[in-house]
Amino acid sequence: MTLDTTDADGAADPGTDVAGAGDLELRSLTKRFGDYAAVNSLDLTVPAGAFFALLGPSGCGKTTTLRMVAGLEVPSDGEVLLGGVDITWAKPYKRPVNTVFQSYALFPHLTIHENVAFGLRRQGRSDVNGPVGDMLSLVELEDFAGRKPAQLSGGQQQRVALARALINEPKVLLLDEPLGALDLKLRRQMQLELKRIQLGVGVTFVHVTHDQEEAMTMADTIAVMNAGVIEQMGSPNELYENPRTTFVANFLGQSNLVDADISGRDGDDVVVDAQGAKVRIPADRVQVNDGKVWLGVRPEKVFLASTGEPHTGNSLGTARIVDVSFVGVSTQYLVRMGWGQELMAFEQNTGARPIMRSADEVEVRFNGAHAFVLDHAQDARAGVDED
Amino acid sequence: MSGPAASTATSTETSTTTPRKRRSIGWLLLLPGALWLAAFFVTPLVQLVATSLYDPNGSVEAGYAMTWSWGNYTEALDFYSEPFIRGFVYAGIATVLCLLIGYPLAYAIVFKAGRWKNLMLVLVIAPFFTSFLVRTLAWKLILADNGFVVSTFKTLGLVDDDGRLLATGFAVVAGLTYNFLPFMVLPLYASLERLDHRLIEAAGDLYASPAQGFRKVTLPLSMPGVVAGTLLTFIPSAGDFINSQLLGDTNQTMIGNSIQTLFEAGSYPAASALSVTLMALIIVMVAIYIRRAGTEELL
Amino acid sequence: MVRLGRWVSDHVVAGVGLLVLIYLFVPMFVVIAMSFNDPASRAAYTLDGFTVRNWTNPCEPEGLCSSLVTSLQVGILATVGATVLGTLMAFALVRHRFRGRGTANVVIFLPMASPEVVLGASLLALFVSTAGGGVLGFGTILIAHIMFCLSFVVVTVRARLQGMDTSLEQAAMDLYATESQAFWKVTFPLVFPGILSAALLAFALSFDDFIVTNFNSGQTVTFPMYVWGVAQRDIPMQINVIGTAMFLVAVLLVVVSEVLRVRRERVR
Numbered sequence A: 001m002t003l004d005t006t007d008a009d010g011a012a013d014p015g016t017d018v019a020g021a022g023d024l025e026l027r028s029l030t031k032r033f034g035d036y037a038a039v040n041s042l043d044l045t046v047p048a049g050a051f052f053a054l055l056g057p058s059g060c061g062k063t064t065t066l067r068m069v070a071g072l073e074v075p076s077d078g079e080v081l082l083g084g085v086d087i088t089w090a091k092p093y094k095r096p097v098n099t100v101f102q103s104y105a106l107f108p109h110l111t112i113h114e115n116v117a118f119g120l121r122r123q124g125r126s127d128v129n130g131p132v133g134d135m136l137s138l139v140e141l142e143d144f145a146g147r148k149p150a151q152l153s154g155g156q157q158q159r160v161a162l163a164r165a166l167i168n169e170p171k172v173l174l175l176d177e178p179l180g181a182l183d184l185k186l187r188r189q190m191q192l193e194l195k196r197i198q199l200g201v202g203v204t205f206v207h208v209t210h211d212q213e214e215a216m217t218m219a220d221t222i223a224v225m226n227a228g229v230i231e232q233m234g235s236p237n238e239l240y241e242n243p244r245t246t247f248v249a250n251f252l253g254q255s256n257l258v259d260a261d262i263s264g265r266d267g268d269d270v271v272v273d274a275q276g277a278k279v280r281i282p283a284d285r286v287q288v289n290d291g292k293v294w295l296g297v298r299p300e301k302v303f304l305a306s307t308g309e310p311h312t313g314n315s316l317g318t319a320r321i322v323d324v325s326f327v328g329v330s331t332q333y334l335v336r337m338g339w340g341q342e343l344m345a346f347e348q349n350t351g352a353r354p355i356m357r358s359a360d361e362v363e364v365r366f367n368g369a370h371a372f373v374l375d376h377a378q379d380a381r382a383g384v385d386e387d
Numbered sequence B: 001m002s003g004p005a006a007s008t009a010t011s012t013e014t015s016t017t018t019p020r021k022r023r024s025i026g027w028l029l030l031l032p033g034a035l036w037l038a039a040f041f042v043t044p045l046v047q048l049v050a051t052s053l054y055d056p057n058g059s060v061e062a063g064y065a066m067t068w069s070w071g072n073y074t075e076a077l078d079f080y081s082e083p084f085i086r087g088f089v090y091a092g093i094a095t096v097l098c099l100l101i102g103y104p105l106a107y108a109i110v111f112k113a114g115r116w117k118n119l120m121l122v123l124v125i126a127p128f129f130t131s132f133l134v135r136t137l138a139w140k141l142i143l144a145d146n147g148f149v150v151s152t153f154k155t156l157g158l159v160d161d162d163g164r165l166l167a168t169g170f171a172v173v174a175g176l177t178y179n180f181l182p183f184m185v186l187p188l189y190a191s192l193e194r195l196d197h198r199l200i201e202a203a204g205d206l207y208a209s210p211a212q213g214f215r216k217v218t219l220p221l222s223m224p225g226v227v228a229g230t231l232l233t234f235i236p237s238a239g240d241f242i243n244s245q246l247l248g249d250t251n252q253t254m255i256g257n258s259i260q261t262l263f264e265a266g267s268y269p270a271a272s273a274l275s276v277t278l279m280a281l282i283i284v285m286v287a288i289y290i291r292r293a294g295t296e297e298l299l
Numbered sequence C: 001m002v003r004l005g006r007w008v009s010d011h012v013v014a015g016v017g018l019l020v021l022i023y024l025f026v027p028m029f030v031v032i033a034m035s036f037n038d039p040a041s042r043a044a045y046t047l048d049g050f051t052v053r054n055w056t057n058p059c060e061p062e063g064l065c066s067s068l069v070t071s072l073q074v075g076i077l078a079t080v081g082a083t084v085l086g087t088l089m090a091f092a093l094v095r096h097r098f099r100g101r102g103t104a105n106v107v108i109f110l111p112m113a114s115p116e117v118v119l120g121a122s123l124l125a126l127f128v129s130t131a132g133g134g135v136l137g138f139g140t141i142l143i144a145h146i147m148f149c150l151s152f153v154v155v156t157v158r159a160r161l162q163g164m165d166t167s168l169e170q171a172a173m174d175l176y177a178t179e180s181q182a183f184w185k186v187t188f189p190l191v192f193p194g195i196l197s198a199a200l201l202a203f204a205l206s207f208d209d210f211i212v213t214n215f216n217s218g219q220t221v222t223f224p225m226y227v228w229g230v231a232q233r234d235i236p237m238q239i240n241v242i243g244t245a246m247f248l249v250a251v252l253l254v255v256v257s258e259v260l261r262v263r264r265e266r267v268r
């Protein structure tokens, strides 16, 4: 099944190859429930054809954002544009956007075939059997066409929901935690499946999830959302390696954040004073120019050296190991620094050197190109323990 | 909502029209039924309260004067306290009996009937279609002095040799229990049916014995059904007069009989005063009951 | 031992349930038997001989069949009226937010919490005081029946609507259904069983009502009123014929619809 955009009736779309023509654009989009802003002046551009993930903790406004794009919720403020056309006030059935609902919302009184055919019939298409058959075989459910939704497993229902939306050849497909109800194994399998389908049909997918691993494995672009705003947007790699807020640093993976001050500039590097230790960080990884900052280093970027071992990178000084946990592929160390803070360090069990023991004295080192410097005004624990 | 100024004025405006339109549709849908209830339920109640304070010496033909005769109430209560108490006691016993026999039936339909579920449900409702009165007359026959039940009871020594069942409180309560049983079973069925079967399994999984599982999980979760069922049974029984009329005699008169008789005799103010008292008592009891059962959500 | 306990607990409930069901049917058996009764004297309501005469001459007693027709007319009209009004109200209460919802809920609950004598008596007080005793008749019976069936319809349909996920309608709109298409293709088919059972309940309540009707009927006689009238004097066996027939019609209707449903499901 390939989606043939040329026969899309009426809504001609001139030149899909013009850059940005099919982009989904949200401009200072806001939704207030009473005094509470569930989505707060959100700006976002989703490039056409992207697999875009909206990642954030529960209650941060992901569903609300999707619903405004789908037309199921009226924004309090702001605009939604699709391919440059303002659709903020368009009725849901007037938008070339379809949704895979968080709870699937399959019609219980209709068969799988009729569920999938629903959108086509509403658009007045008479030749529904062919496309429905193709779509059901794409999601490998040909044999279930005559059943009712209640007679399918969770994973199968999820695929029906996907087929029911995709068959309409929308410009944007919105997926609201479509894998949330599935068990881990099926979930991983469906992640690959979704990715395969998206590459096949080339439709823009906006995938909402609060599972960071899911977002990172599937999406080309991730927007991390928190408390109604986008914290940071970029490729999975970029977000992980160079987070720009403490929330992103903690929500995606883990981070050690050390209280520090900017002490000056040296060529392309910024010199940071971290509790007495001078460290150098490339300027493009530093978000503020002076004053108090958080110096961030991911645990796997921390290197624990025996004291006195020669080195060229940055050093935070000596520390004492307070806890060692062996997890097979790696060992996780907890070390107490001279100033009392405890930092995490993960080390691959390559076998190149012996595993260290509690109470050993070590020197804590890292490469400046793997660290990041964040504004101190933020809460260092933002995004910790949220999922 | 303190919206930002000029630039967003249009969007704010549009966003509020939709809910307002929905609100007016809500009113529109509600209106016909609401008017009906206002005209033929609320107004009559107000009229009833007014009538209960009319001059008791008036008549339909001559008309009534509003004299704020609170005496109608004290008089009504003086004369009719006995049927009042009897009505509530009979209705209370019938309600408890309905619950005791209705619960197992509803439970069996939901959990044990399997593919016969729909059929059993229909059988519960089917007697409805044979008139209430025709069935009560059938009970009269069953409990008749020369009938099978009485002779069995006599053999078992449950009834004296010259004793009878008809024209006793037993017969009236039995009739009430029988007639209002479906009103108990249906809400119970609905609440048990809605109950998530996995919860009971979960209770079993957590080492609850079936009896504990029932007491700790099934019963509390079916409380809305119990409350609805007991109300739907108690309220009509408390005001009923047919069972007492057909199955009892003058020693079993309930408050419903008194009201009915007074109305037939044309003593509207007294009859109204009794009706208002009955209604008020029931509402107070229902309110206390719902509060204590903690199921205000029921409404 | 454990096995035995298990068997008992599995079957006792079902057994008790069955016994209760039989109890519900005891008077039905008597009604059926009496419909074939050949009474020795008209004054005694006792089982004497066997005859099919009651079935061949159901309309013999004066006024019986006309009262039945009146009851059916009232029942059907009251069912239609109460179902339409009540369904609209249920939609308003579940699907729309507006001021006064709380009050509306209480007013809808109250008729169910009022004893029938009070409902009947208060309506009578209203009719008599505003229009005099002359208005009483078919119209006032109908008004009263729609009034007391209304709450039951609202409650039944509302329960069905509340159990329905609004995301289904949103999904329909997302799939290019306009508001009215979403209603007719998704909402209505899903709520319909609830509306149907509400209508059935309304008909049963109306057809069977005696107390409220008795207050407001004037000269009009419904079937329950006819039975009440003859119960004070001598009772024609034909009322049992009508009772049995109504029962059979109800059971038959349900069995047929059930068979159709099962068959429809098989075909798929």
Ligand SMILES: Nc1ncnc2c1ncn2[C@@H]1O[C@H](COP(=O)(O)OP(=O)(O)OP(=O)(O)O)[C@@H](O)[C@H]1O
Binding pocket: A033, A038, A056, A057, A058, A059, A060, A061, A062, A063, A064, A065, A210
């Ligand atoms: N209709 C509503 N009325 C009032 N508040 C609402 C409404 N819908 C959502 N909210 C609030 O808006 C916030 C965002 O909700 P939303 O459903 O968008 O969260 P989410 O990011 O999708 O969360 P989850 O991951 O749990 O699905 C929440 O705090 C929620 O309580």
Ligand SMILES: [Mg+2]
Binding pocket: A062, A063, A064, A102, A176
């Ligand atoms: Mg959500």
